[in-house]
Amino acid sequence: MLYGSIEAGGTKFVCAIGNEDLEIVERVSYPTTTPEETMSSVIEFFSQYQEELVAIGVGSFGPIDIHKDSETYGYITSTPKLAWQNFDFVGTLKKSFDVPVAWTTDVNAAAYGEYVFGNGKGLSSVVYYTIGTGVGGGALQDGRFIEGFSHPEMGHMMIVPHSDDDFKGNCPFHGNCLEGMAAGPAIEKRSGRKGQDIPADDPIWAIEAEYIAQCAYNTTLMLSPDVIIFGGGVMKQRHMVEKVHQAFKRLLNNYVKTPSLDKYIVTPALEDNAGTLGCLALAKNAELHAH
Amino acid sequence: MLYGSIEAGGTKFVCAIGNEDLEIVERVSYPTTTPEETMSSVIEFFSQYQEELVAIGVGSFGPIDIHKDSETYGYITSTPKLAWQNFDFVGTLKKSFDVPVAWTTDVNAAAYGEYVFGNGKGLSSVVYYTIGTGVGGGALQDGRFIEGFSHPEMGHMMIVPHSDDDFKGNCPFHGNCLEGMAAGPAIEKRSGRKGQDIPADDPIWAIEAEYIAQCAYNTTLMLSPDVIIFGGGVMKQRHMVEKVHQAFKRLLNNYVKTPSLDKYIVTPALEDNAGTLGCLALAKNAELHAH
Numbered sequence: 001m002l003y004g005s006i007e008a009g010g011t012k013f014v015c016a017i018g019n020e021d022l023e024i025v026e027r028v029s030y031p032t033t034t035p036e037e038t039m040s041s042v043i044e045f046f047s048q049y050q051e052e053l054v055a056i057g058v059g060s061f062g063p064i065d066i067h068k069d070s071e072t073y074g075y076i077t078s079t080p081k082l083a084w085q086n087f088d089f090v091g092t093l094k095k096s097f098d099v100p101v102a103w104t105t106d107v108n109a110a111a112y113g114e115y116v117f118g119n120g121k122g123l124s125s126v127v128y129y130t131i132g133t134g135v136g137g138g139a140l141q142d143g144r145f146i147e148g149f150s151h152p153e154m155g156h157m158m159i160v161p162h163s164d165d166d167f168k169g170n171c172p173f174h175g176n177c178l179e180g181m182a183a184g185p186a187i188e189k190r191s192g193r194k195g196q197d198i199p200a201d202d203p204i205w206a207i208e209a210e211y212i213a214q215c216a217y218n219t220t221l222m223l224s225p226d227v228i229i230f231g232g233g234v235m236k237q238r239h240m241v242e243k244v245h246q247a248f249k250r251l252l253n254n255y256v257k258t259p260s261l262d263k264y265i266v267t268p269a270l271e272d273n274a275g276t277l278g279c280l281a282l283a284k285n286a287e288l289h290a291h
Numbered sequence: 292m293l294y295g296s297i298e299a300g301g302t303k304f305v306c307a308i309g310n311e312d313l314e315i316v317e318r319v320s321y322p323t324t325t326p327e328e329t330m331s332s333v334i335e336f337f338s339q340y341q342e343e344l345v346a347i348g349v350g351s352f353g354p355i356d357i358h359k360d361s362e363t364y365g366y367i368t369s370t371p372k373l374a375w376q377n378f379d380f381v382g383t384l385k386k387s388f389d390v391p392v393a394w395t396t397d398v399n400a401a402a403y404g405e406y407v408f409g410n411g412k413g414l415s416s417v418v419y420y421t422i423g424t425g426v427g428g429g430a431l432q433d434g435r436f437i438e439g440f441s442h443p444e445m446g447h448m449m450i451v452p453h454s455d456d457d458f459k460g461n462c463p464f465h466g467n468c469l470e471g472m473a474a475g476p477a478i479e480k481r482s483g484r485k486g487q488d489i490p491a492d493d494p495i496w497a498i499e500a501e502y503i504a505q506c507a508y509n510t511t512l513m514l515s516p517d518v519i520i521f522g523g524g525v526m527k528q529r530h531m532v533e534k535v536h537q538a539f540k541r542l543l544n545n546y547v548k549t550p551s552l553d554k555y556i557v558t559p560a561l562e563d564n565a566g567t568l569g570c571l572a573l574a575k576n577a578e579l580h581a582h
Contacts, residue, residue: 063547078548125439137513141439146432148416148516149550156512156546158505160451173546214449221447222428222513225439255447255464256354257369259440 002049003287004056004097005279006042008089009106010081010133013038015045017053018280022117027276034083035092043096055287056093057102057279059109064089066104066151074103100290102282105151106130106275108138110268113278114229115140118269123226127219128274129154131212132232135179139223146223155179159214162207165190182211184233200239206247209240213247216265220258227259231268241267293340294578295347295388296570297333299380300397301372301424304329306336308344309571313408318567325374326383334387346578347384348393348570350400355380357395357442365394391581393573396442397421397566399429401559404569405520406431409560414517418510419565420445421523422503426470430514437514446470450505453498456481473502475524491530497538500531504538507556511549518550522559532558 003022007014009032016027030041046053061079065072074090090101104112111120111128120126127139137154139146146152156177167190169176180186187195191204198204212235216228234240245261258264268274294313298305300323307318321332337344352370356363365381381392395403402411402419411417418430428445430437437443447468458481460467471477478486482495489495503526507519525531536552549555559565 123439125437141432141435141437144432146416146437146514148414148432148514149555150515150547152515153512153547157509158449158451158542160449173544174542218448218509218513221444222509223437223439224441224443251449251465253464256441256444264440 001054002052003280003283004046004049004053004099005276005283006056006058006060007106007109007275007279008032008058008060010061013042014276015042016276016280017046017049018277018283022277022280022284024273024276024280032081035087039092043093046097050097053097053099055100055102055283055290056097057109057281057283057286058089058093059104059106059275059279059282060089062105063150063153064103064105066147074101100283100286102279102286104145104282105136105138107136108140108145108151109278109282110231110274111138111140111145111229111278112282113270113274113276114268115143115278116281117277118274119229119266120227125223125225126227126229127223127225128229128231128268129215130232131182131184131230131234133184135183135215135232137215137219139225154215154219155183157215157218159211162210164203165207178211178215182208182215182234187234195234195237200237205237205240205243208234209243209247212240212244213251216244216248217251220252220256224256227263228265229268230265231271231274235267241265292345293343294571294574295337295340295344295390296567296574297347297349297351298397298400298566298570299323299349299351301352304333305567306333307567307571308337308340309568309574313568313571313575315564315567315571323372326378330383334384337388341388344388344390346391346393346574346581347388348400348572348574348577349380349384350395350397350566350570350573351380353396354441354444355394355396357438365392391574391577393570393577395436395573396427396429398427399431399436399442400569400573401522401565402429402431402436402520402569403573404561404565404567405559406434406569407572408568409565410520410557411518416514416516417518417520418514418516419520419522419559420506422473422475422521422525423523424475426474426506426523428506428510430516445506445510446474448506448509450502453501455494456498469502469506473499473506473525478525486525486528491528496528496531496534499525500534500538503531503535504542507535507539508542511543511547515547518554519556520559521556522562522565526558532556
């Protein structure tokens, strides 16, 4: 029995095969070009395992349609990537593979991976953010994703500009929302350098930490989760977690008693595997619930 | 078979009895003084119905301890109302009434009332805010409250000051958080008048609407709920809903497609009964789950 995982990102698709214990047995990646091209590669990859493949879990860039009773369930909807607008992702998979397909956002899949295997293990309420070329967030409570009319778009929450920051923000919709101020491209526009080339003592990191701490603050007051996990490129700067803790403590001002910060605001235990492992776990769930 | 409801607020306790159809058959209210005094009145009231009383639902001011495995489950914890700090609310009720007690926050109870009987009926994800002497929020998804290390404290989310507003905010913890800028006392300090005495065309309402719209914006991006219900004194100004819709539309800038605003950002269908009806419905649930 094998499970399939597709992490469908804006620049690449990571496909993997997992065994019954959800161990990754093979992994490949393909550039995100057109649905025809990319999905052909994806289908060819999984076809090798067709006899043993019992379910596929997909974590996709969005926005996506998650409503099972909708005519466009399983579609990528209004993405700025024109070739992928209104693409029937789940339907395309189902044409080649007659197996249950779990369908959620890329950040929800990573949240789920951390919930099952990582820093959310054993906890009830888990929130996962990725801070990279964009900012995205997903949350779950007792294994169910937080959602309603659609999946959340937490990366676009409002933030208050830092007093030393005159950058106007570059979100095409909201200007200086969290993504507009704190994602990789905002760091690059502000400083003319890529984040990984900026030394740890540069003042830009205090500004960045302030915005991530505001995100953690709002998340704490809106969801009171058991853990907030920050993944993505920016948090690979190992000095950031401590800076975020300090800024968060100042903002919260002891208003509520959170779990201790070294367990509450963390980076992913699974590092870059959170999404793939989450998709495999979701595939296994989908298979169990199909019976 | 009768159900009891206690809406425990900072200025008064509203106690009610409901029948099997959750219709309110009697209601009284007592001022919030000390636990000894107020709870004696509460217990005396319910004692009249002791033979038929099968469960009690409580929606309390907070913070409260909601963790069933905690030693202080059922307590009001770190409230600024000193007499009520560390008061064992559920334990005190249980000493007089050997019935299941449902225990949640006042705003969660109101959210639940709207979910069962009001503007959240038939929907999966419901958020309720009250904007009055303070700002509080509660949310539920498929009948379960959103919570983790504790219940949310949504009223203290960050907001971005309106360009025409030089008020510094009066939250003792966070200064210019939502509660510090938009609750009744903030309106009064800013204008020297009570909200109900300020005419609908006063510019202060555009500022107030902007803050409530920011709250709706963040709620939309964090939870994507099916409905956001704004109760409390401020929203009794009937002109406010339309002002909030306009400001929300501008802030969201068509980033996500919400339900139509007249169904998405609304006032409570149950008006001031949301909390009492929510407590009765929670009591009925607690009784059903006790078997």
